[in-house]
Amino acid sequence: MSNHSQAHPAHLQHHFVDSDQQFDAAKMGMWVFIVNEILFFGGLFCAYIVFRAWYPDLFTMAATKLDTTMGAINTVVLIGSSLSVAMAIRAAQLNKTKWIKINLLITITLACVFLVIKYFEYSHKMHDGIFPGATLYTYEGIDHPLAHVFFSIYYVMTGIHAIHIIVGIGLMIWIYIRAKRNEFGSEYYTPVEMVGLYWHLVDVIWIFLFPLLYLIE
Amino acid sequence: MATAEVSNKKTLKVQRFKPSDNPSNTYLTDEKGVWAWMTTVDHKKIGIMYLVAVAIFFAVGGALALLLRTELMTPAKTFIEADTYNQLFTLHGAIMVFFVLVPSIPAALGNFIMPMQLGAKDVAFPKLNLASFYIYVAGAIFTFIALAQHGLDTGWTFYTPYSTESSSSVIWVTMGVFILGFSSILTGTNFITTIHKMRAPGITWGKLPLNVWALYATSIIQVLATPVLAITVLLLTMERWLGFGIFDPALGGDPVLFQHFFWFYSHPAVYIMIVPGFGIISEVISTFSKKTVFGYWAIALSSLAIAFIGFLVWGHHMFTSGQSAVATTVFSFLTFLVGIPTGIKIFNWIATLYKGSIKMDTPMIYVFIFLFLFSIGGFTGIMLGALSVDIHLHDTYYVVAHFHYVMMGGTLIALLAGLHFWWPKMTGKLYNEKLAKIASVFIFVGFNVTFLPQFVMGAQGMPRRYYNYVDQFTAFHQTSTIGSYLLGVGFLIILYYLMHSLFKGAKSPANPWGSRGLEWQATSPPDFHNFDHTPVVIHGPYDYHQPMEEFQLGLAVDTNGHDSETAKEVVDKEREQWKNYSLG
Amino acid sequence: MILSEDKTMSEHNHHEHHVSSVGQLWAIGIALTLLTILTVGLSHVEIPAPFDVVVALTVAFVKAFLVCAFFMNLYWDTKFNSMLLIGAFAFFILMVAVTLLDTLYRNDVVPSF
Ligand code: HEM
Ligand SMILES: [Cu+2]
Numbered sequence: 045m046s047n048h049s050q051a052h053p054a055h056l057q058h059h060f061v062d063s064d065q066q067f068d069a070a071k072m073g074m075w076v077f078i079v080n081e082i083l084f085f086g087g088l089f090c091a092y093i094v095f096r097a098w099y100p101d102l103f104t105m106a107a108t109k110l111d112t113t114m115g116a117i118n119t120v121v122l123i124g125s126s127l128s129v130a131m132a133i134r135a136a137q138l139n140k141t142k143w144i145k146i147n148l149l150i151t152i153t154l155a156c157v158f159l160v161i162k163y164f165e166y167s168h169k170m171h172d173g174i175f176p177g178a179t180l181y182t183y184e185g186i187d188h189p190l191a192h193v194f195f196s197i198y199y200v201m202t203g204i205h206a207i208h209i210i211v212g213i214g215l216m217i218w219i220y221i222r223a224k225r226n227e228f229g230s231e232y233y234t235p236v237e238m239v240g241l242y243w244h245l246v247d248v249i250w251i252f253l254f255p256l257l258y259l260i261e
Numbered sequence: 262m263a264t265a266e267v268s269n270k271k272t273l274k275v276q277r278f279k280p281s282d283n284p285s286n287t288y289l290t291d292e293k294g295v296w297a298w299m300t301t302v303d304h305k306k307i308g309i310m311y312l313v314a315v316a317i318f319f320a321v322g323g324a325l326a327l328l329l330r331t332e333l334m335t336p337a338k339t340f341i342e343a344d345t346y347n348q349l350f351t352l353h354g355a356i357m358v359f360f361v362l363v364p365s366i367p368a369a370l371g372n373f374i375m376p377m378q379l380g381a382k383d384v385a386f387p388k389l390n391l392a393s394f395y396i397y398v399a400g401a402i403f404t405f406i407a408l409a410q411h412g413l414d415t416g417w418t419f420y421t422p423y424s425t426e427s428s429s430s431v432i433w434v435t436m437g438v439f440i441l442g443f444s445s446i447l448t449g450t451n452f453i454t455t456i457h458k459m460r461a462p463g464i465t466w467g468k469l470p471l472n473v474w475a476l477y478a479t480s481i482i483q484v485l486a487t488p489v490l491a492i493t494v495l496l497l498t499m500e501r502w503l504g505f506g507i508f509d510p511a512l513g514g515d516p517v518l519f520q521h522f523f524w525f526y527s528h529p530a531v532y533i534m535i536v537p538g539f540g541i542i543s544e545v546i547s548t549f550s551k552k553t554v555f556g557y558w559a560i561a562l563s564s565l566a567i568a569f570i571g572f573l574v575w576g577h578h579m580f581t582s583g584q585s586a587v588a589t590t591v592f593s594f595l596t597f598l599v600g601i602p603t604g605i606k607i608f609n610w611i612a613t614l615y616k617g618s619i620k621m622d623t624p625m626i627y628v629f630i631f632l633f634l635f636s637i638g639g640f641t642g643i644m645l646g647a648l649s650v651d652i653h654l655h656d657t658y659y660v661v662a663h664f665h666y667v668m669m670g671g672t673l674i675a676l677l678a679g680l681h682f683w684w685p686k687m688t689g690k691l692y693n694e695k696l697a698k699i700a701s702v703f704i705f706v707g708f709n710v711t712f713l714p715q716f717v718m719g720a721q722g723m724p725r726r727y728y729n730y731v732d733q734f735t736a737f738h739q740t741s742t743i744g745s746y747l748l749g750v751g752f753l754i755i756l757y758y759l760m761h762s763l764f765k766g767a768k769s770p771a772n773p774w775g776s777r778g779l780e781w782q783a784t785s786p787p788d789f790h791n792f793d794h795t796p797v798v799i800h801g802p803y804d805y806h807q808p809m810e811e812f813q814l815g816l817a818v819d820t821n822g823h824d825s826e827t828a829k830e831v832v833d834k835e836r837e838q839w840k841n842y843s844l845g
Numbered sequence: 846m847i848l849s850e851d852k853t854m855s856e857h858n859h860h861e862h863h864v865s866s867v868g869q870l871w872a873i874g875i876a877l878t879l880l881t882i883l884t885v886g887l888s889h890v891e892i893p894a895p896f897d898v899v900v901a902l903t904v905a906f907v908k909a910f911l912v913c914a915f916f917m918n919l920y921w922d923t924k925f926n927s928m929l930l931i932g933a934f935a936f937f938i939l940m941v942a943v944t945l946l947d948t949l950y951r952n953d954v955v956p957s958f
Contacts, residue, residue, distance in 0.1 A: 058382065072926065073386060076449075083489055094944060116881060123877045178505070192512070197507070200505070247916075256902075573939070
């Protein structure tokens with residue numbers, strides 16, 4: 045309540061005492077949300093671990109069908125997008141609205157690149173008859189009765205991750221529009237930072253998905 | 262005081278704000294009309310909307326229960342088909358768990374009361390709060406679509422492989438539950454942040470009302486467990502839709518893994534249901550004994566302990582499922598541990614009563630009913646946690662009786678205690694004490710007549726979820742059915758006098774119970790911003806030995822930060838801002 | 846009436862938000878890329894059974910640490926947010942560990958029905 049005698053800034057919502065309280069609350073809320081996301085993906089990782097412990101051969105055999113190069117490129121693409129989002133936050137902190145926008149555009153572009161590569165990976169597999177679930181799965185090349193289970197896990201993990209990427213793109217477009225309206229600066233950049241946190245989380249999840257799915261030999 | 266210390270100490274100028282017994286402006290008089298209600302971000306209105314929704318679902322779930330009990334009047338078919346019976350018990354369970362008990366106390370009463378107990382104007386994220394209500398509604402719509410299609414007959418637990426084979430509309434309901442889960446997650450996220458960041462000056466962790474501690478523990482469970490439910494029902498949907506092969510044994514999956522996933526959420530979820538009830542009990546018991554709660558920290562921290570241990574015991578639902586012997590043994594042992602923090606609470610409540618000036622108003626009557634019924638439920642839980650005993654009792658009416666004693670005898674009775682306790686605060690009206698007491702007798706007697714026989718027949722081997730039964734159990738079932746009618750009458754009486762109170766009831770003063778709780782230092786019903794000052798707290802919430810004036814402090818008006826403005830102007834200005842503060 | 850209050854509890858001290866330098870951010874980005882190359886490289890080296898996973902996960906954890914600490918600013922943030930992250934991870938481990946207690950110790954991997 046220290047500097048309450050100043051007029052209320054425009055971004056300050058009525059139920060907060062000051063901008064600091066608002067920022068801290070938003071940030072903490074975001075971290076609690078990240079806890080959620082970890083447990084959400086945690087369920088998938090748990091299924092992965094249980095099945096891998098049961099059928100190590102299945103995982104070694106089936107993972108050869110995944111394209112390591114594409115996976116690795118996508119990893120680097122996501123790292124790049126994480127970097128650019130961090131740069132966008134820095135630009136906001138330093139009042140450089142132009143650079144917020146440029147960095148957001150870079151991030152959005154990289155996110156789209158990720159999705160395009162993912163699309164090629166998926167369509168390549170589906171072309172071979174590798175679909176999620178036993179109903180559609182027709183591929184004969186993997187000599188294991190449970191091959192479809194591996195790919196169910198693969199598709200659901202990467203698929204939900206991809207949905208997070210799409211949501212992230214949406215959020216970044218929203219932030220971009222607001223940046224264009226000059227809403228952010230060193231005084232107020234909470235939404236930029238929150239979307240940044242979300243985006244980094246998506247990156248972290250991929251950091252684990254990549255070795256666990258693509259790098260099994 | 263040395264200047265060096267000043268950085269860490271702040272001097273607040275306070276004055277007394279006695280709440281008016283005749284407020285001219287309340288949250289009910291501001292922002293009127295259906296549209297204003299539907300788009301409000303006021304935590305109090307959202308709480309009321311949840312309360313109405315939960316009450317409607319409770320009525321539906323209750324009606325289903327009465328149909329079920331009526332069908333069980335006779336050993337063979339009484340008046341409905343076996344398939345219909347399966348659908349009815351599934352819907353009854355799913356509605357009562359997901360749509361009533363989980364949101365009931367936190368989202369309805371908690372939403373209304375908790376920010377007031379913190380002296381805050383609102384929760385940390387008011388728009389998110391409204392969003393979670395609509396997500397709840399969306400989840401409900403999905404479930405109703407399922408009803409209109411082929412219903413659901415898997416039981417509320419959705420066990421595979423039956424849930425992947427059943428011809429009923431499983432996917433609609435799982436999607437409904439998936440959506441509903443997000444409502445619960447968002448409420449939890451919101452509450453954790455609110456409790457950390459929105460406390461009024463002076464409310465240290467040691468001065469938090471126990472209700473807030475309970476909601477804090479609940480929110481932690483919600484945030485940690487609910488995402489796993491979401492992923493579970495999502496995988497189940499995929500299993501049914503595409504044949505994933507993770508849960509379906511015919512495709513190489515493991516149905517027991519489904520049970521692990523499901524109970525990783527659903528055991529903690531039983532604590533999502535009961536822990537907020539514990540919070541209400543602590544508030545009511547102290548108010549109506551006019552005494553500091555005994556063992557404040559023991560009660561506060563045991564909620565957290567329950568939240569934690571609650572994550573380690575889920576396998577006690579799977580003792581007969583083919584789970585490994587090591588796991589069953591460990592789970593059985595850990596299950597006993599849950600009894601400890603729960604017992605700690607009960608003993609501290611009893612000690613609070615000791616030498617208190619106990620006043621047997623309706624909320625307090627429900628507290629005693631709670632203590633009695635919940636203890637039975639808890640003890641029978643420990644019985645079921647014993648591995649060898651559970652092999653005999655699993656999937657019998659003994660389990661049904663156990664969880665009704667904890668869920669209805671515990672959570673629902675606590676909800677009734679809280680509803681009667683805070684009703685004057687929420688509506689500004691008093692209700693008919695005499696009718697309320699009569700209703701509580703119906704509920705107590707009806708409850709025991711319904712569920713006590715179920716322990717006996719369960720122990721004698723009556724399986725749960727059965728449409729027919731052997732003649733031996735007829736007397737038990739008929740007693741149980743009669744009890745359920747008594748319960749129904751009890752709830753109708755409650756509905757009657759609460760509605761009467763709402764429309765014709767006498768006006769309530771600001772603090773009819775003489776409580777020291779901060780929420781009672783606002784007017785009844787509260788102002789739009791809960792308080793028109795910033796409350797300052799210097800005593801613990803249960804310090805009944807301190808004079809009432811010292812619980813009514815707020816930042817003195819002229820140093821409220823708005824140096825040049827008078828108190829009235831401050832309030833008006835913020836009201837203005839509030840009006841512009843709309844959705845989107 | 847005048848009260849003095851312990852400021853640490855319900856007050857929010859005004860603090861400066863950390864601003865990372867461009868060099869810092871790029872350094873993290875480059876380190877992450879190098880670690881990615883490392884982990885791909887290591888996947889071609891023959892490492893006996895459980896240790897290949899251990900190595901891959903170790904690299905992944907280092908990468909995740911870099912992102913969380915320096916991109917997500919946990920290094921400069923209140924300790925509570927780090928605690929949330931660690932807590933979430935602990936509960937995930939708990940879920941996996943206790944589930945494995947069953948799945949690894951069954952008589953039949955998938956009981957026949
Ligand atoms: C002292 C604490 C408790 C213990 C030790 C305990 C123990 C148990 C055990 C071992 C079972 C499994 C019985 C079986 O299926 O064979 C069970 C079932 C159940 N318990 Fe509890 N319980 C406790 C408290 C609670 C509370 C507080 C609630 C809810 C508010 C609750 C709700 C349930 C439900 C819903 C089931 C049955 C689920 C189903 O199969 O449909 N329990 N309990
Ligand atoms: Cu349980």
